[in-house]
Amino acid sequence: MVETKKYIASIYQLTCERDEYQPEFLQAVKEFLDTIEPALDKHPEWIDQNILGRILEPEKILQFRVPWVTDEGKAEVNRGFRVQFNSAIGPYKGGLRFHPTVNQSIIKFLGFEQIFKNSLTGLPIGGGKGGSDFNPKGKSDAEIMRFCQSFMTELQKYIGPDIDVPAGDIGVGAREIGYLFGQYKRLNGFQNGVLTGKPLLYGGSLGRTEATGYGLVYFTKAMIEDAGKSFKGQKVMVSGSGNVAQYAIEKVTAFGGTVIGCSDSNGYIIDEKGIRLETIKHLKEVKRERIKEYAEIHREANYYEGNIWDHEIAFDIALPCATQNEIMKEQAEKLIAQGVFAVAEGANMPSDLDSIQLYKKAGLLYGPAKAANAGGVAVSALEMSQNSQRLSWSFEEVDSQLKEIMQQIYQKVRDTAAQYGYPGDFTLGANIAGFEKVAQAMLTQGII
Numbered sequence: 001m002v003e004t005k006k007y008i009a010s011i012y013q014l015t016c017e018r019d020e021y022q023p024e025f026l027q028a029v030k031e032f033l034d035t036i037e038p039a040l041d042k043h044p045e046w047i048d049q050n051i052l053g054r055i056l057e058p059e060k061i062l063q064f065r066v067p068w069v070t071d072e073g074k075a076e077v078n079r080g081f082r083v084q085f086n087s088a089i090g091p092y093k094g095g096l097r098f099h100p101t102v103n104q105s106i107i108k109f110l111g112f113e114q115i116f117k118n119s120l121t122g123l124p125i126g127g128g129k130g131g132s133d134f135n136p137k138g139k140s141d142a143e144i145m146r147f148c149q150s151f152m153t154e155l156q157k158y159i160g161p162d163i164d165v166p167a168g169d170i171g172v173g174a175r176e177i178g179y180l181f182g183q184y185k186r187l188n189g190f191q192n193g194v195l196t197g198k199p200l201l202y203g204g205s206l207g208r209t210e211a212t213g214y215g216l217v218y219f220t221k222a223m224i225e226d227a228g229k230s231f232k233g234q235k236v237m238v239s240g241s242g243n244v245a246q247y248a249i250e251k252v253t254a255f256g257g258t259v260i261g262c263s264d265s266n267g268y269i270i271d272e273k274g275i276r277l278e279t280i281k282h283l284k285e286v287k288r289e290r291i292k293e294y295a296e297i298h299r300e301a302n303y304y305e306g307n308i309w310d311h312e313i314a315f316d317i318a319l320p321c322a323t324q325n326e327i328m329k330e331q332a333e334k335l336i337a338q339g340v341f342a343v344a345e346g347a348n349m350p351s352d353l354d355s356i357q358l359y360k361k362a363g364l365l366y367g368p369a370k371a372a373n374a375g376g377v378a379v380s381a382l383e384m385s386q387n388s389q390r391l392s393w394s395f396e397e398v399d400s401q402l403k404e405i406m407q408q409i410y411q412k413v414r415d416t417a418a419q420y421g422y423p424g425d426f427t428l429g430a431n432i433a434g435f436e437k438v439a440q441a442m443l444t445q446g447i448i
């Protein structure tokens with residue numbers, strides 16, 4: 001309707017004026033706003049209550065100084081961030097990213113997407129995200145520890161098991177979570193519900209390490225099976241070689257697919273016989289080396305510099321699991337030309353807006369990040385439940401809940417798209433299904 005269109009356009013214009021220098025945040029907002037009109041047509045009261053204006057504004061943004069000392073005794077300083085975006089349905093929940101590209105725009109786009117992703121899980125968690133422009137690459141364990149201690153010394157004032165519960169993301173794995181937890185405990189006493197992704201020794205959940213990658217593949221399986229296909233015999237390309245990529249590779253292989261390539265920020269390897277995951281894990285988790293080394297160990301594999309999505313080779317399914325905007329128009333065109341029939345996103349916002357349009361036009365099955373990678377945060381919420389109950393569930397219990405949650409997310413996304421008259425548009429389905437719950441919760445809580 002004209003009024004709805006006008007309202008959406010005015011909100012977007014205002015956001016562009018206010019956040020002119022935040023391109024990633026504006027991209028995430030545009031992707032969301034481009035799909036939301038049918039939901040507002042159905043709920044004109046949301047326009048009266050200016051739900052969009054409110055949901056686009058974080059409840060709180062923290063930015064702080066993180067001073068730390070190198071092994072040589074030099075004083076360094078980084079920026080720390082936490083965006084507490086929306087707590088309408090639960091405490092803020094979302095990871096911490098340590099990467100030199102981190103700035104307020106990146107953390108805001110991630111926090112914004114997290115609101116709808118967390119809502120889609122069906123679990124009571126709000127949206128938040130944080131991190132730092134600290135680069136863990138090449139740092140000693142002692143430097144990482146001192147950085148994490150300094151970061152948490154400030155962050156601890158604003159988080160808690162019922163307030164805001166951070167976890168890992170790029171550059172923040174079990175080692176960093178351990179140091180962050182240690183410092184929180186030192187300052188506040190033992191409260192294991194304050195972080196998720198913890199080691200099993202003090203309240204971590206079995207299955208959390210695997211959850212995002214496994215969840216991505218469970219979602220993709222549901223999506224492709226609905227279209228009469230399966231993983232069996234499919235050639236799959238995965239970008240990244242970190243946490244999400246590794247467990248996606250494992251599950252695709254278990255379902256009978258062949259992962260023919262994966263990458264890191266320098267380049268990528270192609271191994272047409274199937275990536276040997278033990279080698280990737282050893283290189284990345286133990287030796288902390290570049291993916292290039294894989295081709296030294298397995299001579300039949302080839303290493304190339306650059307973006308994996310530029311490689312010309314026929315394959316069937318693309319699982320981007322590295323970082324935002326790794327697939328732009330040019331790469332999307334290549335994927336389509338190479339015969340890819342499904343793209344499902346393990347990374348957050350790996351496809352730019354042009355790519356999403358191209359997938360749609362070409363009729364690809366497309367699982368957007370908010371839905372497809374929600375398995376990690378879903379199991380984080382299960383970790384919170386276990387911490388509250390002071391219990392540890394078995395791996396099988398957690399994995400079977402994850403499977404169920406991912407299937408439900410797929411169905412919710414598919415059915416919402418169809419109900420609103422856009423069958424197959426899973427971007428629209430994910431945005432509206434995630435948004436409806438948060439909007440309704442906000443409405444019942446007054447003008448907040």
Ligand SMILES: NC(=O)C1=CN([C@@H]2O[C@H](COP(=O)(O)OP(=O)(O)OC[C@H]3O[C@@H](n4cnc5c(N)ncnc54)[C@H](O)[C@@H]3O)[C@@H](O)[C@H]2O)C=CC1
Pocket residue numbers: 168169170171172173212239240241242243244245263264265266321322323324326346347348373374376377
């Ligand atoms: N860890 C989790 O539970 C979740 C992670 N994600 C998203 O998944 C993605 C990967 O995160 P993790 O695997 O946890 O991080 P990680 O730190 O374990 O691995 C990141 C991987 O991406 C690669 N990478 C980074 N920048 C790159 C670039 N410009 N080009 C190519 N490769 C690049 C790195 O080399 C590394 O292999 C991120 O977008 C993250 O936000 C999403 C949901 C949950």
Ligand SMILES: O=C(O)CCC(=O)C(=O)O
Pocket residue numbers: 093094095096114117165166167168169196348373374376377378380
């Ligand atoms: O497990 C969590 O809380 C964080 C997961 C996350 O950062 C994400 O879903 O992007």
